[in-house]
Amino acid sequence: xxxxxxxxxxxxxxxxxxxxxxxxxxxxxxxxxxxxxxxxxxxxxxxxxxxxxxxxxxxxxxxxxxxxxxxxxxxxxxxxxxxxxxxxxxxxxxxxxxxxxxxxxxxxxxxxxxxxxxxxxxxxxxxxxxxxxxxxxxxxxxxxxxxxxxxxxxxxxxxxxxxxxxxxxxxxxxxxxxxxxxxxxxxxxxxxxxxxxxxxxxxxxxxxxxxxxxxxxxxxxxxxxxxxxxxxxxxxxxxxxxxxxxxxxxxxxxxxxxxxxxxxxxxxxxxxxxxxxxxxxxxxxxxxxxxxxxxxxx
Numbered sequence: 001x002x003x004x005x006x007x008x009x010x011x012x013x014x015x016x017x018x019x020x021x022x023x024x025x026x027x028x029x030x031x032x033x034x035x036x037x038x039x040x041x042x043x044x045x046x047x048x049x050x051x052x053x054x055x056x057x058x059x060x061x062x063x064x065x066x067x068x069x070x071x072x073x074x075x076x077x078x079x080x081x082x083x084x085x086x087x088x089x090x091x092x093x094x095x096x097x098x099x100x101x102x103x104x105x106x107x108x109x110x111x112x113x114x115x116x117x118x119x120x121x122x123x124x125x126x127x128x129x130x131x132x133x134x135x136x137x138x139x140x141x142x143x144x145x146x147x148x149x150x151x152x153x154x155x156x157x158x159x160x161x162x163x164x165x166x167x168x169x170x171x172x173x174x175x176x177x178x179x180x181x182x183x184x185x186x187x188x189x190x191x192x193x194x195x196x197x198x199x200x201x202x203x204x205x206x207x208x209x210x211x212x213x214x215x216x217x218x219x220x221x222x223x224x225x226x227x228x229x230x231x232x233x234x235x236x237x238x239x240x241x242x243x244x245x246x247x248x249x250x251x252x253x254x255x256x257x258x259x260x261x262x263x264x265x266x267x268x269x270x271x272x273x274x275x276x277x278x279x280x281x282x283x284x285x286x287x288x289x290x291x292x293x294x295x296x297x298x
Contacts, residue, residue: 012225022194023230029190030234030283031241033183034276038242040176041275042250046262047169060139061156062129062146072151073127080131083145085138090130097125126153184283191230191287195223223288231284235276242272 016023062080064073073091080089092100133142139157146155210219246265 008221008225011222012229015222015226016229019194019197022197026187026190026194026230027234027237030187030231030280031237033180033187033283034234034238034280035241036176036183037180037279038238038272038275039245040172040180041271042242042246042268043172044169044176045268045271047172049263050261058133058135060131060133060143060146062131062149062152063154063156064127064129064151065153066126068127068151076149076151077129079149080129080146083142085133085135085142085145086131087134088130088132092128092130094123094125094127097128098123101125187283188287188290191227191284192291194230195227195288195291220289220292223292224285227284227288228281231280232277234284235280238280239272239276242276 062076064076068076077089077091080086131142131146133139143155143157146152243265246268250262
């Protein structure tokens with residue numbers, strides 16, 4: 001059994017190197033397909049993660065007019081607290097808001113901007129109230145009550161942002177699914193053609209093997225191993241590219257723009273392994289088996 005396995009692997013490598021450019025083309029096509037599947041999966045998982053974070057954060061921000069008086073602010077707070085759907089009302093002064101922004105964007109790019117406000121420039125931020133609410137179903141009613149409060153200029157609703165992100169996620173999911181299906185079909189086609197070339201180059205040899213009684217299993221396995229070699233190399237390249245982009249580019253962006261949150265690579269790693277090595281091997285083996293069954297009329 002060990003000898004047969006070694007023979008299958010050896011013949012698989014022979015077929016891989018014999019096909020040369022076709023093998024390289026198969027690797028590149030499958031790598032591209034797996035990589036794009038990985039990218040779309042990354043987007044969808046992280047969009048869902050951010051949506052979950054928003055849903056747990058039931059809060060409205062009520063911005064007061066820039067020229068609102070202390071009396072208006074006090075009356076507004078009292079009125080907001082009287083609304084039945086408002087579970088908590090917190091006043092945030094313009095000075096506190098500016099300090100929070102400084103903490104959020106604490107890097108060299110924004111340092112000079114905040115220094116201008118420390119040196120006497122007028123604070124552009126308004127006073128505001130953070131209003132927590134009891135449920136999403138009561139949100140429209142509460143918004144209507146808040147916007148009528150004297151001195152309130154506008155309301156920021158994180159639920160609207162979540163809805164926009166949800167729409168974007170649906171577009172990415174639908175578009176990505178169709179693109180992934182197309183790429184998988186193309187990958188299977190290219191691998192099938194690579195195996196077909198190998199088969200035709202060994203057609204005489206295979207005919208002799210069948211004539212002297214070699215089993216179809218014995219004849220087929222070298223082709224399966226050739227496709228597994230293509231799949232493994234494609235998966236390795238894709239996984240490496242995904243790791244680099246995720247850890248160096250995406251995490252770097254989130255450190256710079258802290259409003260965006262992403263899952264750590266460690267939490268995505270298991271899914272990436274399934275996509276690249278599980279799906280990659282399946283596509284390669286499926287393409288080779290379908291081709292061999294066709295030509296050997298199994």
